[in-house]
Amino acid sequence: MNEFVTLMKSELVITVIIFLLLFIKLGSGMKNGMLLLVIQNLLLLNLVIGFFFNAEGNLFDGMFHTTALIAFQKSILNLGVYLISLLFAGWYMKSEHLAEFFILLLSALLGLDLLISSGNFLIFFLSLELATIPLAAMANFDLEKKISSEAAMKMILSSAFSSGILLFGISLVYGATGTISFAALPVLLDGSPLQIMAFVFLITAFAFKLSIVPFHLWTADVYEGSPIATTSFLSVISKGAIAFVFVSVLYKAFQPMHEVWHNMVMMLSIITMIIGNLFALRQQNIKRFLAFSSIAQVGFILVGITGNSIDGISSVVYFILIYVFSNLAAFGVAAAISSQTGKEKIDDYKGLYKTNPWLSWVMALALFSLAGIPPTAGFFGKLFLLTAGAANDNYGFILIAALNLIVSLYYYLRVIRSIFMDKNEQPVEKINIHPSTKFALIICAAGIILVGLMSWIYDYIHTLG
Amino acid sequence: MNLSLLILIPLITAAAVLLMRNKQQVKWVALVGTAIQLALALVLLFAYRNEVASGNTNQFLFQQQYEWFPSWHISFHLGVDGISVVMVLLTSLVVIAGVLVSWNIEKMTKEFYFLLILLSIGAYGFFLSLDLFILFFFLEIAVIPKYLLIGIWGSGKKEYAANKLALMLMGGSALVLVGLLGVYFSSEVRTFDLIKLSHLNIPVNIQMICFPLLFVGFGVFTALFPFHTWVPDGHSSAPTAGSMFLAGISMKLGGYGCLRVATYLMPEGAKQYANIIIVLSTIAILYGAFATMMQKDLKYMNAYSSVSHVGFVLFGIGMLTKTAMTGAVIQMVSHGLMTALFFAVIGMIYERTHTRQVNEMGGLLKVMPFITTLLFIVGLCSLGLPGLSGFVAEITVFMGAWEHPDAFHRIATILACMSIVVTAVYILRAVSRTAMGSVKESFAHITDAKWNERLAAIILIAGILAIGVAPFWINDLIKPGAEIIMQKIMLVP
Numbered sequence: 002m003n004e005f006v007t008l009m010k011s012e013l014v015i016t017v018i019i020f021l022l023l024f025i026k027l028g029s030g031m032k033n034g035m036l037l038l039v040i041q042n043l044l045l046l047n048l049v050i051g052f053f054f055n056a057e058g059n060l061f062d063g064m065f066h067t068t069a070l071i072a073f074q075k076s077i078l079n080l081g082v083y084l085i086s087l088l089f090a091g092w093y094m095k096s097e098h099l100a101e102f103f104i105l106l107l108s109a110l111l112g113l114d115l116l117i118s119s120g121n122f123l124i125f126f127l128s129l130e131l132a133t134i135p136l137a138a139m140a141n142f143d144l145e146k147k148i149s150s151e152a153a154m155k156m157i158l159s160s161a162f163s164s165g166i167l168l169f170g171i172s173l174v175y176g177a178t179g180t181i182s183f184a185a186l187p188v189l190l191d192g193s194p195l196q197i198m199a200f201v202f203l204i205t206a207f208a209f210k211l212s213i214v215p216f217h218l219w220t221a222d223v224y225e226g227s228p229i230a231t232t233s234f235l236s237v238i239s240k241g242a243i244a245f246v247f248v249s250v251l252y253k254a255f256q257p258m259h260e261v262w263h264n265m266v267m268m269l270s271i272i273t274m275i276i277g278n279l280f281a282l283r284q285q286n287i288k289r290f291l292a293f294s295s296i297a298q299v300g301f302i303l304v305g306i307t308g309n310s311i312d313g314i315s316s317v318v319y320f321i322l323i324y325v326f327s328n329l330a331a332f333g334v335a336a337a338i339s340s341q342t343g344k345e346k347i348d349d350y351k352g353l354y355k356t357n358p359w360l361s362w363v364m365a366l367a368l369f370s371l372a373g374i375p376p377t378a379g380f381f382g383k384l385f386l387l388t389a390g391a392a393n394d395n396y397g398f399i400l401i402a403a404l405n406l407i408v409s410l411y412y413y414l415r416v417i418r419s420i421f422m423d424k425n426e427q428p429v430e431k432i433n434i435h436p437s438t439k440f441a442l443i444i445c446a447a448g449i450i451l452v453g454l455m456s457w458i459y460d461y462i463h464t465l466g
Numbered sequence: 467m468n469l470s471l472l473i474l475i476p477l478i479t480a481a482a483v484l485l486m487r488n489k490q491q492v493k494w495v496a497l498v499g500t501a502i503q504l505a506l507a508l509v510l511l512f513a514y515r516n517e518v519a520s521g522n523t524n525q526f527l528f529q530q531q532y533e534w535f536p537s538w539h540i541s542f543h544l545g546v547d548g549i550s551v552v553m554v555l556l557t558s559l560v561v562i563a564g565v566l567v568s569w570n571i572e573k574m575t576k577e578f579y580f581l582l583i584l585l586s587i588g589a590y591g592f593f594l595s596l597d598l599f600i601l602f603f604f605l606e607i608a609v610i611p612k613y614l615l616i617g618i619w620g621s622g623k624k625e626y627a628a629n630k631l632a633l634m635l636m637g638g639s640a641l642v643l644v645g646l647l648g649v650y651f652s653s654e655v656r657t658f659d660l661i662k663l664s665h666l667n668i669p670v671n672i673q674m675i676c677f678p679l680l681f682v683g684f685g686v687f688t689a690l691f692p693f694h695t696w697v698p699d700g701h702s703s704a705p706t707a708g709s710m711f712l713a714g715i716s717m718k719l720g721g722y723g724c725l726r727v728a729t730y731l732m733p734e735g736a737k738q739y740a741n742i743i744i745v746l747s748t749i750a751i752l753y754g755a756f757a758t759m760m761q762k763d764l765k766y767m768n769a770y771s772s773v774s775h776v777g778f779v780l781f782g783i784g785m786l787t788k789t790a791m792t793g794a795v796i797q798m799v800s801h802g803l804m805t806a807l808f809f810a811v812i813g814m815i816y817e818r819t820h821t822r823q824v825n826e827m828g829g830l831l832k833v834m835p836f837i838t839t840l841l842f843i844v845g846l847c848s849l850g851l852p853g854l855s856g857f858v859a860e861i862t863v864f865m866g867a868w869e870h871p872d873a874f875h876r877i878a879t880i881l882a883c884m885s886i887v888v889t890a891v892y893i894l895r896a897v898s899r900t901a902m903g904s905v906k907e908s909f910a911h912i913t914d915a916k917w918n919e920r921l922a923a924i925i926l927i928a929g930i931l932a933i934g935v936a937p938f939w940i941n942d943l944i945k946p947g948a949e950i951i952m953q954k955i956m957l958v959p
Contacts, residue, residue: 315537375607381535384643388538391647396675399647403640410636414613414629422617422625456535463537 007056008067011075012118014050015111018043019104026100033094037086040103041437044083051076059120063184066120070465074245074318075114081238081325082110087441088333089230091340094435102142105135106234113242117249122171122181125246129167129210132239133160139234140227152226159219163209170202183254190257197261203250204265210243211299213269214276221280224292229339232288233332236295241321244302248317251306259309263393266307271401274300278408285346287335290412291328294371297409298324301386304402308389314466316389319459320382323370326448327379330367333442334360341432350419352428360432361420363442370449372413373406378453385459467513467528469544472554472590475503480583489575493565496579500562500586504925507558514551514943525950526596526661534600539657543597547950548943549795553593553722556799559929560714560806561586564707566922567810570817571619571705578619582707585611589715593722598646598658601727605687605719606639612700612712619705627696627703631712634696638686642723645679648672649731663731664954670734677735680728681743687720689773690780691750698757701769706813709765713772714806718798721779725794725951729783733954736786741874743784748878751777755888764812764822767896768805771848774885775801775856781882782863785875786955790866791948793859796940800847800855800933807926808844811837814919815900818912824896829905834914838901840923845893847930850886855933860886862941 006013021043025031031039055072059065086093086103093099112132119125137160141153175181177196178189190196205216212220224232251262277297284290305316337360338353339345354361370379383406391399434442452458479499486492510528517527526545534542546554564582571578584607591604609632617628650658652668668676686693697717701709729736754774761767775797782794814837815830816822831838847854850861867879915923933940 312537369610374609375603380603380606385538387643388647388650391644391651394651396644396648400640400644403643404637406640407633407636411629411633414632417613418617418625418629421614422628456533456540459535460537 004056004058005060007054008058008060009065010054011047011051011072011079012111012114014047015107015114018047019107019111022100022104022107026104033096033099036099037090037093037437040099041083041086044079044086048076048079048083051079063120063182064124065115065118067118068465070314070318070462071117073462073465074117074242077318077322077325078110078113078238078242081241081329082106082234084325084329084441084444085230085233085238087437087444088233088329089336089340090435090437092228092230092336095340096142098142102139102230105139106230108135109133109139109234109239113239117242117245119246120183122174122183126164126167126171130164132242133164136231136235136239139231140223142231143228146226148226149228150226152223155219155226156223159209163206163216166202166209167206170199170206173199173202183250186254187257190255192258192261196258200255200258200261201265204262204269207243207247207250208269211240211247212296213299213303214273214296217273217277217296220296221289221292225286225289229288229332229336232292233329236292236332237325237328240295240299241325244299244317244321248306248314252309252314263307263309266303267395267398270300270303270307271398273297273303274402274405278405278412281412282408285348287339287345287347287350287416290347290416291331291335294409294412295328297405298371300405301383301402304390304399305386307395307398308392310389310392311463311466312385312389312392315459315463316382316385318462318466320386322458322462323378323382323449323452326445326452327367327370327377330363330442330445330449331371333438333445334364334367337432337434337438338429342429344429347416347419349429350416351423352425353420356428356431360434360442363446364420365417366446366449368413368416372410374410376454377449378451379449381453381459467510469510469528469530469546469594472503472506472510472594473587475499475506476583476587476590479503480580480587483576483580483583486576492576492579493569496565496583497562499583500558500565503586504558504562507555510546511551511555514546514548518548518946529596538599539655539659540599541597541659542600543659544594545596546594547947548945549722549726549947550593552795552799552940552943553718554590556718556802556929557586557589557593557715559925560710560802563806563810563922563926564710566918566925567710567813568705568707569916569918573619578615578705581611581615582711585615585711586715589719592719596660598649598660598663598727601660601723602639602642602646605642605723608716608719609635609639612708612716615708616700616704619708620703621705622703623699624703627699631696631700634686634693638683638693638720641679641683641686643683645676645683645728648676648679652676660726660731668732673732673735674738677728677732677739680732681724681739684720684723684728685780688717688724688780689750689776690720691746691753691773691777694750694754694773697773698766698769701772701809702763702765706809709769709809709813710806713769713809714802717772717776718779718802721776721783721794721798724780725783725791729786730951730954733958736955737958740784740786743780744875744878747777747780747784748881750774751781751882751885752888755885755892759888759892761892762824764815764824764896764900765809767824767892768808768812771889771892772801772805774889775805775848778860778863778882781878782866785863785867785870786952787866787869788945788948788952789869790863791951792941792944793862793864793866795944795948796855796862796933796937797859799940800859800930803926803929803933804844804847804856807840807923807930808848810919810922810926811840811844814915815841819909824899827900827906827909828903829901830909831901832905833909833912836915836920836923840927841897841901843927843930845897847934849890849893853931853934855930858933858937
């Protein structure tokens, strides 16, 4: 019993919070402001608890396992969720169903936590579904907007499709090897054609979830239509968690087939970077823009994954930690502007620096970090991904990745140029930033600057791996 | 001498600038900070000379090493040899002059000075670092400030120029990055440490791939033909202090990188590709000179002439002789000072006449004798008058180049020499049209230079004269560094 509590600590805490929210919703007429404060503090508590009482071990005959690295990965997700609860305060205050939104969000988080800890394909599939279905409901949360329902519809259809592919892949794995346990899989893999086919189906399912090209087509519409809190959860938390589990499945369960997946991941990485970048060049809507740029970012994560070493794991985890700060800061600024003025176009940001210098600098920091320019943390994140990927002496591939950095710099600079250089007769008016949004943006900005310069954070991740 | 101070002082200055409340405070804080930095650079110069005089024969002095990302074997490793001492001194001279000439900037003063000093941190760090990772880190730090300085405070097609510059330099650093990773993984040791790498003898097949990547990557910063196209747009659109920094220091980052990283670590590669470097740099020298002849805008003139002059740096490196390499470094310093002064003078003229077109000026010597005299001095330095730094640098490069007896090197040297004639033509024409003749009515009541402009000019001219009149001190500083690089090249069969 005691082992059960310590190992499944983070899942249990989230479950308790979900039930608390249910009771609050049913039993009290709490106003949004108070409710939001309660939720934020509960999530902060969740984040803090994540750092203590960590144990390693297996439960349920290896179905569920946890290590120090997995606990750290869960803390990254908790941090992201806490920041999301702070950042979009303006939107939450207007919402009529605040408690429900967070119940759904936490259910998704619970699913993602279980997903990271999953030890075989059964719980892997179940937790993935648990993470996906609430997300579709969250995408539909702007109830009065048609585009939001469209987003939910696209999301649920593409998820269902990818679940089908995943299940087919799992059944082929079972058929080829006779096991669905990650730990038992490596000794049974010999690279037979059936196993390779099973693996192709599995990687396709992952590609759907990570919006890797050519399985990315749902991403932009869903990101644009969903409320911005959902979009940021999708692009940061859910993507991060799936990247974590993708790394561990490839590195552990499919290690004997690394020659097969190395080339596949490399190809996917190249087209993902190129297509993501090319589409991001032309976007006008800031949410769509960030959606395509996040597709390109996943391409870079794949570069690190091809490293197939401890450096690969730690650079991916490190990059996602940085990505949480950078991307959430960008979404936070975009949300603060759109919730007051309704403006979401990049052209609307012209002359923003005149009226909102503080928001402009935060946005600039976030974009420079996403582009990977020092001294922001994004520089270190990107560089380490590339270094991890270069360990196999495939310099042509690294050169393509490095050249893609230039393309991505071009479109990030386009936003910077709108904010700082372009003249505008009627710039966005002075934005009243909600105090909790401001607090979260300060955390993000500090994270963007410090996570890179303080090298012990990376070394800590490295020792965990 | 604590080298971290040279990075900390600008950092503190930049932070202090952000905290100031009004423009006056901002300007004075920036000036005091950069003056302290200049003093430190001079202290470094004398401390280095003392160490060497007292018999310290280490290649890099005043080394400091702190752990940074130990799991990647990266450390914050600083150290200087004669070449870096000179480059640090150049940077501090140009930066303080830049602060002084920007005294009247009205638009977003605080941000301007903050970015300018941030830019200088990149240069200081780059010249001091002995670890290739932090070298790259500092190289890239400068991208944002350059982009914003041109885009916000620039003139003309500033957004276009800013974009072009940022993207081309980023392209250069992308190549550098891949080259550095190649060097990093070339041995089992996996290190970015310059000193360790220099003892490791990188395998020849890796040198053949990584040398061109690194040389071209750094070459983009140094206007290596055909990657020079950002120079004219970038330099002419930037605000005065921005152009001074870009041409005076930023282009030298590339030259220094070509020498210190590419050539030093990969002698076989250098030997293999030397002829290509010579051809490309000769084209840059001649092309830049002829393109300058066609320009009517003073800033474009100086930008194209920078392409030509910086061509001598790569030309000197490509010759692979000790003398030519020493000349290349002197040319970096000389051109840095000269071009910074030239851009400063153009800025002063533009502020008063509101034009940069040579045809629209005339008789300026009568209304602003001080500024026009500066223009004379800088012009003469540019065409290589003995007694000024340009002469010392170019003659050293040519003497080094002439050490090769074969026809290829001789022809290249003769072609490069011809650019001096072209330089004389465009410089004399530009100076005579602006300075001589009758004064236009609209220019009748222009005033001469103010104290800040005079001070900036005097600081830069002091440097130019110090090299021009007494070249031995800079020669003594640079030569040992060039010698060590050459020793490795001589070992190549």
